[in-house]
Amino acid sequence: MQSKVGKCPKCGKAVVDRGSFYGCAGFVKGCDFSIGKSSLSHLGHPTITPKEMRALLKDSAQLSFRMSSGVERLYWVELVQKDGKYLAQVDFEAGVAAKSLGSCPVCGVDVVEYPLSFGCSRWEEGCEFAIFKDAIKRFGGKALTKKQAKELLQKGQIEVKIRGFDKKMKKVNLLLDSEFGCRVDFKNR
Numbered sequence: 001m002q003s004k005v006g007k008c009p010k011c012g013k014a015v016v017d018r019g020s021f022y023g024c025a026g027f028v029k030g031c032d033f034s035i036g037k038s039s040l041s042h043l044g045h046p047t048i049t050p051k052e053m054r055a056l057l058k059d060s061a062q063l064s065f066r067m068s069s070g071v072e073r074l075y076w077v078e079l080v081q082k083d084g085k086y087l088a089q090v091d092f093e094a095g096v097a098a099k100s101l102g103s104c105p106v107c108g109v110d111v112v113e114y115p116l117s118f119g120c121s122r123w124e125e126g127c128e129f130a131i132f133k134d135a136i137k138r139f140g141g142k143a144l145t146k147k148q149a150k151e152l153l154q155k156g157q158i159e160v161k162i163r164g165f166d167k168k169m170k171k172v173n174l175l176l177d178s179e180f181g182c183r184v185d186f187k188n189r
Ligand SMILES: [Zn+2]
Pocket: 008, 009, 010, 011, 012, 013, 024, 025, 026, 027, 031, 032, 033
């Protein structure tokens, strides 16, 4: 059984998951509606999932795209008809929303995830605020996660584990720092 993902905008029959694409069940009767799962991959969205396709068949939907800079952004996508053919069209003009982790303590705009850091989305315009993922690695700590970065931006400090001078892991506070992104608070313990 192929799973249905919605209604064909062209003929009203079911649109089903056919592996590499979503196609109309009415194709035997001449309906050529189909959307390739990887049709947005060249723009940074590798696969249109069944859940996303379901949303697109109902209305426009926000899908995430990985930019060449490594930043993930959400853009509105809708199915549009061009020369009788349907295709998934991305609106790069409107509805741009980076997956925000919080506000930049320096300039106030969204902090988003980059390959090596959680940084200000305005870095191209010169804001250098960034929490590097391996900020506590030299202290024997683990790479910071998205969740930790979010919490750090919200609360201004989080508890992390680093290796002490006695080689034992210990908990320390990691403070948000507008100049260095974050810094370990050694005074507190
Ligand atoms: Zn159809």
